[in-house]
Amino acid sequence: MSVVPEHVVIVGGGQAGHQAASSLRDEGYVGRITLVGEEPQLPYQRPPLSKAWLAGGLNDGDVHLETEDWFAVNHIDHWRGERVVGLDRAARRLTTGGGETLGYDHLILATGARNRPLPLALEGIAGVLSLRSLADATALQTQLAGARQVVIVGAGFLGLEVATVIRASGIDVQVVEATGRVMSRALGEQMGLALYARHQLQGICFHFNRRVVGITHAQGRASAVQLDDGQQLAADLVLVAIGVQANAELAVQADLATDNGVVVDAFLQTADASVSAIGDCACFTHGFDEGARWRLESVQNAVDQGRYIAGRLMGREEPYRQVPIFWSEQAGCRLQMAGVAAGDDLEVPCGDAHSEGFSVLRYRDARLVGVESLNRPADHMAARKLLLRGLSPALEEARQPGFDLRTWLASAAALQA
Amino acid sequence: MSNNNYILRVTVDENLCVGAGLCVLSSSDVFDQRDEDGVVKLLQEYPDQASYEKVLGAARKCPSKAIKVEQVNGDAP
Structure with missing residues (x-):
């Protein structure tokens, strides 16, 4: 049985760090929360910056995740414009570039990544x-x-x-x-x-x-x-x-393992039970790919890992397990991906690549590991459900002309019922 | 009933929605996701005043900017 920490410090005021703070309060955590962000403004979301925000018509306030009031109402101490430069795990203490020190009972590294x-x-x-x-x-x-x-x-x-x-x-x-x-x-x-x-x-x-x-x-x-x-x-x-590289300097300095990010287990915990890592900076052991480690850069990953860590600190014991999803808006298309495929995973097209929308199923040997969908949100949703349940249409069946993921999911669900 | 003589009207753009589901996390009274494709389903075009803060939060947090909230004068039709 774990003990709920009295003071949770989150380093990194991006989507993951903010979500962890927010979810801790949603979970009923009444202890102290300090969120330390390097940037001077309120936490904001990045996806629109290369899309709607860049195209014009949105203000900074339209991408802020919360208002000023929210931090006060939820008793979250938000340090802005402070860079954490030192981590002393033995003393459970951080130091900032501005010379401040900050003790913690549990530390969540949500330091994100930076552009190469x-x-x-x-x-x-x-x-x-x-x-x-x-x-x-x-x-x-x-x-x-x-x-x-x-x-x-x-x-x-x-x-x-x-x-x-x-x-x-x-x-x-x-x-x-x-x-x-x-x-x-x-x-x-x-x-x-x-x-x-x-x-x-x-x-x-x-x-x-x-x-x-x-x-x-x-x-x-x-x-x-x-x-x-x-x-x-x-x-x-x-x-x-x-591309980006993970901000893993604090972990390196504190002698925690790093390998394409801060190495954490399936519970998003480092080798030190008082230190976790979430979001873009975390390289985690994933429940879908036995033994494989992933470091994912997405809103879904940041949000779900932020929510997960809050639940874990409140005593839940199951490992992190969510289907990774990604999306992009480009060339007038809505591109959605579920799961994670590697370069040499098989490609099985569903629909016509020249039509307005189509999907590609990705298989590793006989197992469905990812689905890429262009203007086909229904395929994407079906893929999320299939991957979450570990279901995989047989390769020969998926290769039949006219194969439809939604129809297959519906019949698989009917069989299970 | 309205405060300061305005109410909020919510609209969603189904073509922009990517089914991230963050709006449902913010305010499940006002937003849901369609089961078949995960696209946002608007449950209340004119939400209760008690949910205004959460609805505005949902619009800010939407990663594909598919939710618009506008102030309109007067009462909900």
Whole structure:
């Protein structure tokens, strides 16, 4: 039987950290909660920053997760603009960059991730931006006002969402990608090709299998991107969107295991029972893939892990188990993914890739591990239910023309009833 | 009945919704998800005043910005 801690300190004021604080109160936790955030503003959600917020018409307040009052009403001590720089596990004490110290009974690391920089010396060159924070988004929006030619480095979620918004405003967009296709880490080849075709229709130009080797600048401002095949892409603005790395420095400093993030078990706990990690920074052992460790970057993961940890601290004992889901808005499409597939997992298309909507089922051997859906929310919902229940249509059946995930789910449910 | 002579009207855009379900977490009196595709189902276009704070929170927290809340004058029809 675990003892409910008297003071929970959450480091990181993003979606995961905020959710943990909020869920602790929802669970009836009456102890002290301190949420320490590095950024100066109220906790906010990031997904709209590369979509609706960037397109315009939303205020900062529209993406804040809570109002000022909420923290007072819920007795959550919110430290803003404070970076935690020291973790002493023996003394259960944190120190901040501002010289404050803070004791804890349980520590939740929700430190998130940061954008990877281009491996080039770019100091002092204006017009090379990245997008992670509200401040980044504001800077990007301001600089876009005068831009005519934008080069985006990286054809992942962020790069393609921003490319969509920028292209819709009539600006010339080129995307440079190190691999051979779009979204190569998150999607199989067939869905990637379908998305690529839709991006081309918007007038976005792609350079695959190319790396950026330099940024040409004039009077301290970027003017072109140099590729490894000698091409020069004229640009008055460059957005670097080549993925993130987990913020795991505190764990390293405190001698906790790290491997692509803070290593936690199926209970999201580190080797120290007083320290947990959730959200983008946590590399956890997952209930779906025996023994495999995942570090996921999504709202669903941040929210569900925040809710989970609150329940666990209040005494619930089952491991974390949720179906990972992801989504993106790009090229005028609603892309939804359930589960996690790896690069070499089999692809079984459902529907026609050239029609408005279709899905791709991903199999590892005979087992369904993920479903990618383009403008097919009903397939996505069926996939979530199947994966949660560990159900898998036989591969031969899924390959039949006209196979429908919803129909299969309905008949499987009828059989079980 | 309305305070300050305005009431809140909620609308949802089913084409933007990605079925994250955060609105249901915020306010299950006002929002639900369709069983077949997870898309938001609006239960109350004119929610009770007691739920205003949670409804506004649901709109802010919606990751796909599919929920709009507007102030309208007068009473609910």
